[in-house]
Amino acid sequence: xxxxxxxxxxxxxxxxxxxxxxxxxxxxxxxxxxxxxxxxxxxxxxxxxxxxxxxxxxxxxxxxxxxxxxxxxxxxxxxxxxxxxxxxxxxxxxxxxxxxxxxxxxxxxxxxxxxxxxxxxxxxxxxxxxxxxxxxxxxxxxxxxxxxxxxxxxxxxxxxxxxxxxxxxxxxxxxxxxxxxxxxxxxxxxxxxxxxxxxxxxxxxxxxxxxxxxxxxxxxxxxxxxxxxxxxxxxxxxxxxxxxxxxxxxxxxxxxxxxxxxxxxxxxxxxxxxxxxxxxxxxxxxxxxxxxxxxxxxxxxxxxxxxxxxxxxxxxxxxxxxxxxxxxxxxxxxxxxxxxxxxxxxxxxxxxxxxxxxxxxxxxxxxxxxxxxxxxxxxxxxxxxxxxxxxxxxxxxxxxxxxxxxxxxxxxxxxxxxxxxxxxxxxxxxxxxxxxxxxxxxxxxx
Numbered sequence: 001x002x003x004x005x006x007x008x009x010x011x012x013x014x015x016x017x018x019x020x021x022x023x024x025x026x027x028x029x030x031x032x033x034x035x036x037x038x039x040x041x042x043x044x045x046x047x048x049x050x051x052x053x054x055x056x057x058x059x060x061x062x063x064x065x066x067x068x069x070x071x072x073x074x075x076x077x078x079x080x081x082x083x084x085x086x087x088x089x090x091x092x093x094x095x096x097x098x099x100x101x102x103x104x105x106x107x108x109x110x111x112x113x114x115x116x117x118x119x120x121x122x123x124x125x126x127x128x129x130x131x132x133x134x135x136x137x138x139x140x141x142x143x144x145x146x147x148x149x150x151x152x153x154x155x156x157x158x159x160x161x162x163x164x165x166x167x168x169x170x171x172x173x174x175x176x177x178x179x180x181x182x183x184x185x186x187x188x189x190x191x192x193x194x195x196x197x198x199x200x201x202x203x204x205x206x207x208x209x210x211x212x213x214x215x216x217x218x219x220x221x222x223x224x225x226x227x228x229x230x231x232x233x234x235x236x237x238x239x240x241x242x243x244x245x246x247x248x249x250x251x252x253x254x255x256x257x258x259x260x261x262x263x264x265x266x267x268x269x270x271x272x273x274x275x276x277x278x279x280x281x282x283x284x285x286x287x288x289x290x291x292x293x294x295x296x297x298x299x300x301x302x303x304x305x306x307x308x309x310x311x312x313x314x315x316x317x318x319x320x321x322x323x324x325x326x327x328x329x330x331x332x333x334x335x336x337x338x339x340x341x342x343x344x345x346x347x348x349x350x351x352x353x354x355x356x357x358x359x360x361x362x363x364x365x366x367x368x369x370x371x372x373x374x375x376x377x378x379x380x381x382x383x384x385x386x387x388x389x390x391x392x393x394x395x396x397x398x399x400x401x402x403x404x405x406x407x408x409x410x411x412x413x414x415x416x417x418x419x420x421x422x423x424x425x426x427x428x429x430x431x432x433x434x435x436x437x438x439x440x441x442x443x444x445x446x
Contacts, residue, residue, distance in 0.1 A: 044195035054084035141170035259409025270405035364416025
């Protein structure tokens with residue numbers, strides 16, 4: 001029978017030279033209870049998440065032959081936690097007692113057979129087919145639910161391992177549902193901690209931040225509250241009100257605008273065509289892993305079909321060459337180059353999404369019942385960067401290509417109120433006939 005390793009947390013904390021605050025101590029005490037398998041920690045920004053995640057990892061690998069994964073949305077977030085881990089390891093072990101490996105993922109192998117390894121949720125395939133004794137999911141609310149359900153949930157099954165979900169909230173998504181589930185489970189542990197629990201976050205500094213960001217973000221990011229709305233960019237009830245199930249063939253007297261978000265690497269290229277008279281999306285397509293020449297041909301073909309529609313295309317990065325290729329076909333192209341939100345020149349992504357948000361709210365655009373588009377719109381949210389700036393983004397593991405394509409098409413519309421009159425400029429040779437009919441109608445009304 002395997003001999004159990006007893007861990008004295010007070011001695012371990014003293015060796016590490018750290019003094020946990022009340023929330024961190026509560027987690028340490030709960031983690032010492034081996035009957036508890038699932039932990040959900042809803043913590044505000046700078047509340048001490050990196051410390052408690054790292055401590056639990058260290059506590060686990062002291063026991064021989066244990067495997068720990070620290071999973072975060074991005075590589076940068078794993079590095080924050082891993083920096084803590086390295087500091088702790090340096091205080092507890094001699095250099096010959098462990099091996100530090102940095103590629104392809106940061107990990108530490110210990111002489112007792114244990115292992116701590118960092119993984120990122122933006123590469124789900126790297127999470128398949130392994131088993132761990134402790135799974136730590138940092139910033140869990142920023143990870144796509146499918147990544148946990150398909151790749152991560154099974155990793156603790158064989159070893160009857162434990163899982164720590166820790167994050168600031170992000171609306172009432174899957175992290176909230178996990179919180180509710182574990183809250184009612186006697187074998188689980190939940191703990192909510194606002195940013196103020198960390199005394200390094202002074203009341204004066206917290207008040208300053210509160211006055212510089214939206215209230216919904218303050219409650220979510222610093223008070224660690226699950227809120228019904230306020231952080232999503234597009235409200236679900238507004239999205240439902242603008243769904244239109246039918247696509248339409250081009251009408252000779254109508255003008256169209258075509259929004260194109262180009263796929264890079266694993267992203268998708270999305271084409272969205274909007275009728276400028278009705279503001280209905282009349283054409284929608286999504287594809288990936290196609291060379292630039294074929295992509296150009298598809299875009300040109302769609303634009304020509306819809307009366308030589310004006311094309312508004314994301315020309316950021318590798319987009320410039322394909323813009324020039326389309327221009328040589330004689331079509332009108334507006335190259336949208338994303339800049340930072342505080343740039344004095346150019347257009348920012350926030351400007352683009354803000355306009356789409358207004359059009360959706362005021363029922364100024366009507367979209368197809370495409371599940372991918374509806375999912376991306378529903379999950380799009382505002383969040384804070386590490387520098388304290390507000391940005392719009394999709395959850396890690398999800399795309400925003402359909403949102404951007406729709407927003408680019410909407411950028412070509414003037415007002416949320418659809419223009420019902422016929423445009424005087426004609427692409428099909430029927431301009432004179434349309435003008436005569438319009439003049440006749442005006443005379444009758446007089």
